[in-house]
Amino acid sequence: MKKEKKTHALLFLLLLHVTLGQYDYAPYFYDNGPSSTNGNMDLFSISEDTPVGTQIYILNGTDPEGDPVRYSLTFEKGSMEYFRVDPKTGNVTLTQELDREKQDEISVLVSITDGRNKVVETVRVFVTDANDESPEFQNLPFIIDIPEDTAPGSSIYRVQAVDKDMGSGGSVTYYLQTSPFAKFTIDGHSGILRVKPGETLDYETTPTHFVTVVAKDGGGKYKGKHQVMSSTATITINVVDAQDMPPSFVGTPYFGYIYEVSVPGSEIFTVFAKDGDQGIPNPIHYSIMNGSDGVFDINSTSGCITLTTYPYLLTNELYEIKVKASEVGPNDQLLDYDVTTVTVRVVDLNNHPPTFYGENGPQSKFEVTMYEHPPAGEILRGFKITVNDSDQGANAKFKLRLVGPSRVLRVVPQTVLNEAQVTIIVEDASGIDYEKGPTLSFKLLAVEIDTPERFSATADIVINLLDTNDNIPKFTSEYYIARVAENSPGGSSVVSVTANDPDSGPWGEVKYTIYGSGSDLFAIHPTSGLIFTQPWTSLDAEVRSKYNFYVKAEDSEGKYSLAEVLSPSST
Template sequence: QDGGGKLRGDNKVFSATTTVTVNVEDVQDTPPMFIGTPYYGYVYEDTLAGSEVLTVVALDGDRGKPNSIHYCIVNGSEGSFEIGNTTGAISVIKSPNQLKKEVYELKVQASEVSQEGDVSVHAFAMVTIRVVDLNNHPPTFYGENGPQNRFELTMYEHPPEGEILRGLKITVNDSDQGANAKFNLRLVGPGGIFRVVPQTVLNEAQVTVIVENSAAIDYEKFKVLTFKLLAIEMNTPEKFSSTADLVIRLLDTNDNVPKFSSDYYIARIPENSPGGSNVVAVTATDPDSGLWGEVKYSIYGTGADLFLIHPSTGIIYTQPWAVLDAEVNSKYNFYVKAEDTDGKYSLAEVFITVLDVNDHSPEFNENIQEKTMIIGSPVKIEAIDQDAEEPNNIVDYSIMQADPANVFDIDQSTGEIKLKSYIRSLDIIHNITKKKDCIWSVVVQAKDRGSPSFSTTAVLKIDITEETLHKGPMAAFLMQTKDNPMKALGVLAGVMGIMVLITIMISTAMFWRNKRSNKIMPVRRIIKKRQTPQSRTIRMEWLKFKRPSSAAEKFVVEDDAKSLHNENSNNNIQVAPVPPTAPLP
């Protein structure tokens, strides 16, 4: 371009252009550069050893005359990966199952190599390789010697609750990684006896079995307990699982007492059974095994003196010298004991009834020889049978012989003898017999209802008389006790004793004794009122016997004594009883 000037009146500047080409020659002054960073690669669980994972690429920064690039792994491989020297291809050199890490961080170096073979500059890049689990391993149980699907243990029954079964050494493992290795652990079998911990496992855990219900671990119920250990994956679609048998053999302990078949035993044995007779057999069982299950029997108690028991069979029998008599003792009660060899025992009660045997005949009372019968009133005979039970001791009465036979009737049950209903006076009796004394001899029989039946006969003399016209309780009493004077004497003595006691009580209440003068004084002052004397006649007749007015009349009793209690109590008059007069000859 020029400096310009005037042209045709204008100021003009003229210029010219041209193209200049400059060639720049490259010099090796730029390091190599990795293309496509960052680098990520994946190794799947089923990848074969030697398979290529990924390829890294680096270029020489000098474009004119680029040098060749060589690759190497600086660190992070742990011998599991390799890289192509010139290609940059990274390969896995081990089986994925042998890879110990889930993620590998590789440091890769790219170096420029000149045509002369000299290494000039370097560049570095990080490569991340993740090992991917494909969930192709189920959980597996291991014992001390490797994988195992059956575990056995021997232990005593009834261990304490919360105790760990220390004889079991079980490990469970899932070789997968992450969520694929998470699984549940359960114990399948009779519920509530044991529990397993842990219940959730990630990769691997030691299996522990703990006692939950000691009572259910019973040798008498289950000699062998069988369970299954179940491990099942939680969060995988495949839900891989595995099982292992757990067999627990129980050992017996003496945890049971002998038990009788009944809480009480009731037995019966006839009286007069010979010594050594069997009475009853008791049975007790102990479910324990061996010596612990052996039972020995014994008896004790106040009622066991006449009995023995076989220590092994439990048969109760009478002593060789024992004599059982239902009339002496018909009930025996004692305890039987069943004991094992370790001293554990239980009791049962035994009730033995001695059955009555009809071995006694009825016996009449001693005063049966003679009875006095008043016409219209019966006389009673009584016989006692010493047997203990009915019907052996029930007595029936009958008249075996009487002359004439149509004079008396007898009540079969009570033994009351009375005249026939048409006999109402001695005159009728005199028309029947020529006897003047009206004394009959009657053969009576007392017979029990046992089988066989026993009977006793006796001759009864009945003196028949008429009732007197002068009736009174004392006369009736003396007539009834004519054949038993001791009974009458006893009753009279009792009446006299009561009267003396009443007199002493009244005297104690009305009078007191002065200790100084030893005089008897009234308890309180008595003011006597004069009364107009009145004639009073007291006539008391105790007993008056008269001669019989006829041949049929034996004696007469008069009892006209009247009570003066109301009048005498007002005047404090004590009237002594008049002693009885002797009977007239």
């Protein structure tokens, strides 16, 4: 019995020994270096511009017993899952875009299992740089205030831009996008902005300059190509005014007016001057230099000019006041100055219309008697006309014109200020013709020009014409045909001629006479124009068949015209 128990114990120990001798080892990853793409990815480097979907690595390991292994990747909770692995092949694929500037190292749990044993390792994957960042300006906006008397070559500001890339892609150089007439320059490495040597600033000409600065990196690879990136920023340079300009009056020339209703203390005009140094202007002090004649005063601070007396006491209609504007410096010292002229006119209210005057006072009708056909340009001296507007200045300015037969007469002057002698001149003498009408009538108008009331006045101009012997008798035909039988007795009527003279009186009376070859056989009645044969005349066609002679029509002053009489005889 004891022997059987001992034998069973030996068999148990032998079986235990055999069971304990069959070990199951865990799988493991192959060793890898930083440049290797096989292993467990520890210290693996990947460029940030690697496209999503790229196979970037192969996890590679083995199981000591030769069992098949499977792979997996795990990221910490809340972190971006950048990679995905095929569990069988170990092929690792990029699933998210990389950005070294945001995350340059990725921590990931890499595992390998043979189905029974699982090995988990924490590895670090490094993200390497690509030139994908532009330089970024710091401390924007760039606004600079500099005095206008800053010396040429002076440094006025330092621009700074940072590029988050590494190496040459992270280096920054500067330059300005400016015209050839730019007043500034920048150091390419330090970013120090300076007033260009030889250039000066002028607040009055250009109070603000806008300069564009470019920050450029040193370039680098991005997605397989060389790339240079840059950024721009605007520098606003405000030029601070310095005291280097005198004051100047604004809105010149200046004109003021005094009206008949003005009283002492009335404001006439306010001048205004400002310091030429507009950035830091000094106060202005106003004063009257001359031309006031004690009639005006000026407020030294506001520049308001006032009247010191009553208008009816003024002796001048025009005053030219010299006003001085001075800068007020420290301790109320008067510095640079400017001088201007204020022209002040004394004017009244427009309460009088123009009025025409004759020799005995106001008159609305002017009449003259004259001969017809005066020469062009002749002055009609029979008219004694004066026109007057007793207002002053613009209220007494008016125009004259004649209304009547066109271009026969013209009036001088056409524009009047206060008062003028009216002259009427012949312009077209042909229109002044007694035979066309013994009387000419016109309206003489005076109308204010620049007043809202446009007061006016009218006067009748009447011209009575006297006739002159300006016409000659005129026959109704250039020739007359007279037929008479050869057996007609003496004293027989042959033909009647007619001539007209439109003149009046004796100048229009016509007397007829005849003359010429054969006219001795005929006679004419001197007033009726009837032509007849002489009492003793005996006409014989066989002896003479045709008689041609002339008839003359003559007025009392010997003005005449001729007509031809053709007088063939007939049987």
